[in-house]
Amino acid sequence: xxxxxxxxxxxxLDGTLFDTxxxxxxxxxxALALLGRPALTVxxxxxxxxxxxxxxxxxxxxxxxxxxxxxxxRTYPELIAFYRxxxxxxxxxxxxxxxxxxxLDARGVKLAIVTNKQENLAxxxxxxxxxxxxxxxxxxxDTMGPGNAKPSAVPIHEMVRRCGGGRAAFVGDxxxxxxxxxxxxIPAIAVSFGFLMQPVEELxxxxxxxxxxxxLSTLERLAA
Numbered sequence: 361x362x363x364x365x366x367x368x369x370x371x372x373l374d375g376t377l378f379d380t381x382x383x384x385x386x387x388x389x390x391a392l393a394l395l396g397r398p399a400l401t402v403x404x405x406x407x408x409x410x411x412x413x414x415x416x417x418x419x420x421x422x423x424x425x426x427x428x429x430x431x432x433x434r435t436y437p438e439l440i441a442f443y444r445x446x447x448x449x450x451x452x453x454x455x456x457x458x459x460x461x462x463x464l465d466a467r468g469v470k471l472a473i474v475t476n477k478q479e480n481l482a483x484x485x486x487x488x489x490x491x492x493x494x495x496x497x498x499x500x501x502d503t504m505g506p507g508n509a510k511p512s513a514v515p516i517h518e519m520v521r522r523c524g525g526g527r528a529a530f531v532g533d534x535x536x537x538x539x540x541x542x543x544x545x546i547p548a549i550a551v552s553f554g555f556l557m558q559p560v561e562e563l564x565x566x567x568x569x570x571x572x573x574x575x576l577s578t579l580e581r582l583a584a
Contacts, residue, residue, distance in 0.1 A: 364464075364467035364468065364469060364579075364580075365527065365579065365580060365583030365584075366469060366526075366527050366528060366529050366579055366583065367468075367469060367470060367523070367524075367525075367526025367527050367528065368469065368470045368471075368472060368496075368519070368520060368523045368526055368527070368528035368529075369464055369469055369470075369471055369472070369528070369529055369530075369531065369579070370471075370472045370473070370474050370516065370519050370528060370529070370530040370531070370541075371471065371472070371473055371474075371530070371531045371532070372473075372474065372475055372510075372530075372531065372532035372533060372534070372537045372554075373473050373475035373477055373482055373485070373486075374409050374410065374475065374477060374555065375406070375409060375410070375533040375534070375551075375554035375555030375556075376454075376531055376532050376533045376537070376551055376554055377453060377454065377457060377473070378451050378452065378453055378454065378485070378489070379451065379452050379453075379454060380409075380451045380485070381402050381405065381406050381409070381450075381555065382402060382449070382450030382451065383443065383446055383447060383448065383449055383450050383451050384405060384409055384416065384443070385400065385401070385402045385405040386442070386443075386446060386449070386450070387413075387439050387440075387442050387443035387446070388400060388405050388408075388416060388417060388420040388439065390438070390439065390442040391417055391420070391435045391436075391438050391439040391442070392420060392421075392424050394435065394438055395421075395431065395435065397421075397424040397425055398424055400420055400423060400424065404423060405420065406555040407419075407555070407557050408420060408423075409555045410476065410533075410534040410536055410537075410555065410557065411476055411501075411509075411536060412476045412477065412478070412501045412509065413436065413439060413440060413443070413477070413478065413481075414432070414436050417432060417435065417436055417439050418432055421435075440478075440481070443481065444481060444484065447481065447484055447485050447488055448485060448488040448489060451485065451489070453489070453491075454551075454553060454572060455571065455572065456571050456572030456573045456575075457572050459572065459573065460572040460573070460575045460576065461494055463576055464575075464576070465494070470496040470523045470524070470526075471494055471495050471496060472495055472496050472497045472498070472499070472519045472522070472523055473486070473495050473497070473498045473499065474499045474510065474515045474516060474519050474530070474540070475498075475499070475500055475501065476500070476501035476509045476510055476536065477500055477501060478500050478501060478502050479498065479499065479500025479501075479502055479503045480500070481500070482498050482500050483498050483500075486498060496522065496523045497519060497522040497523060499515045499518055499519055499522075503515065503518070504518060509536075510536040510537060510539070510540035511535070511536045511537075511539035511540045511543060512540060512543065513540060513543035513544035513545075515540065516528075516530060516540050516541060516543070516544035516546065517544055520544075520546075527546075527583075528546045529541070529546055529547040529548070529549060529579060529582065530544075530546055530547070530548055530549070531548075531549045531550075531551060531569075531575070532548070532549075532550065532551070532554070533550065533551050533553075533554020533555055533556060534554070534555070534556075534557060534563075535557070535558070535563055537550075538550060538563045538564065538565045547566045547567070547579075547582045548565045548566050549565055549566065549567045549568070549569060549575070549578060549579075549582075550563045550565035550567070550568045550569075551568075551569055551570075552568055552569070552570045553570065553571070566582055567581070567582055
């Protein structure tokens with residue numbers, strides 16, 4: 361199994377590894393309720409996920425009556441505090457993830473997370489699901505400093521560095537994931553089951569998977 365063509369597989373978090381939509385929706389709606397705004401549905405909030413919590417709240421405010429910058433800044437800490445305390449109430453791994461991680465681990469592949477979620481929240485979530493030991497590193501949207509979140513290649517390059525170097529690929533569900541991988545010069549795989557803002561074909565990934573049981577064969581095909 362040591363002949364597997366990749367040394368490192370990086371994953372986005374929200375909408376790729378885990379379905380976090382229920383908990384993120386609850387956090388957005390908590391913030392909106394504080395302002396007397398109407399609640400949003402999970403399907404609406406899903407389209408707002410991918411660029412971090414503040415962007416998600418900004419979009420939520422726009423969708424529920426308009427976004428004033430002062431209101432955004434005042435309400436954002438409330439959203440984060442609520443989310444931190446309720447981070448895995450409804451969050452679940454996507455089907456087949458555990459088996460895919462086991463198979464990659466058996467082949468000596470290091471797993472990593474690069475997300476636009478705050479690093480401390482990402483680490484808390486993964487630990488709460490008792491999966492923190494599975495990942496060589498967790499890089500958040502704030503880890504590399506302002507302007508260096510996905511779609512920047514910077515966090516992808518840092519992922520490779522922290523994992524000790526080698527051939528890497530990245531798996532995600534948004535244009536920011538695919539662009540980050542392409543900007544870093546590594547193969548990009550899109551998941552069709554994620555929080556898509558557009559048809560998955562429009563992401564122009566190197567490959568698309570519909571279930572995690574397709575991941576290893578897809579990686580082998582890409583390498584070939």
